[in-house]
Amino acid sequence: MLIAFLTAHEGVEQVELTDPWQAVKDAGDEPRLIATRPGTVQAFDHLTAADTFPVDQVVAEASADDFGALVLPGGVANPDALRTDPDAVAFVAAFARAGKPIAAICHAPWTLVEAGLVRGRTLTSWPSLRTDIRNAGGTWVDEQVRVCTAAPGTLITSRKPDDLKAFCAAFTDEFAKAAASGH
Template sequence: MVQSNLGGLKVAILVTDGFEQVEMTEPRKALDEAGAKTSIVSPKDGRVKAWKFTKWGDEFPVDVPLSQARPGDFDAILLPGGVLNPDKLRMDTNAVMFAQAFLDSGKPVATICHGPWTLIETGKVRGRRLAAWPSLQTDLENAGAEGVDQEAVV
């Protein structure tokens, strides 16, 4: 059993269809086991469909539709990658504004793989160091951020 060092922490997991399944399920499992309360937030109602390496993966229930989600109800946000997911989210003004609220308030923001694409659209990544998939390096540099190909950056 994992110790509950995140007890009471509420984490929004912002996704839409096409998120890389393992990039949502494994961090969610770790957060939940550490005592956090995770919620899938999505512009889609009902269920979201994951991408699993080279094909469609499992479906997951949306806990909070983005239209009803308030950043103030959460302590942190997780932005999983996959190529389809952040490409759709960064074109959704409400999703971008939701993510931006966490940056503006200084709350923890975790991104995986292509997840930083959504943050680039906020205009708030200048001067930040972000772990990202190598193909995002130019996008991050153009936005004034430093992209690094590392497992984690704090």
């Protein structure tokens, strides 16, 4: 199954991209880096520039129909840029409309808020997003990982890099369930 990883052209937290990417590969799926611009994505280790990663496809030319699931890595700047990009927001919303699972860690739920996907849902995130999530009609919890199966589509959320092991285990399990059910 193809799994989309959506990032802005810079600001993604490197470990929140690379660890989930490896988990997808270890599960036998194929990750694809979708970004707001062609070329490369500049990752960060908190506030320090880290590695760059080649973009597979620009979000304006991507379709949720081509993927089985979506991963939204965090970093403060990454989701802040994504939520102001109409193509990125539409791409995320399309996964939910199709009932495909979405995994988001750290600050990435900002993009879920912008896409209108948190009302009536329970999720976790970096703690500073709790007010944004509540204001958008969601319920925020302080847990390593939260799987919310309320419509439209499963959300798998996590708080921070320290929770990556639990996050990766939860979303690979949910992605496998979705693949088995034909979503």
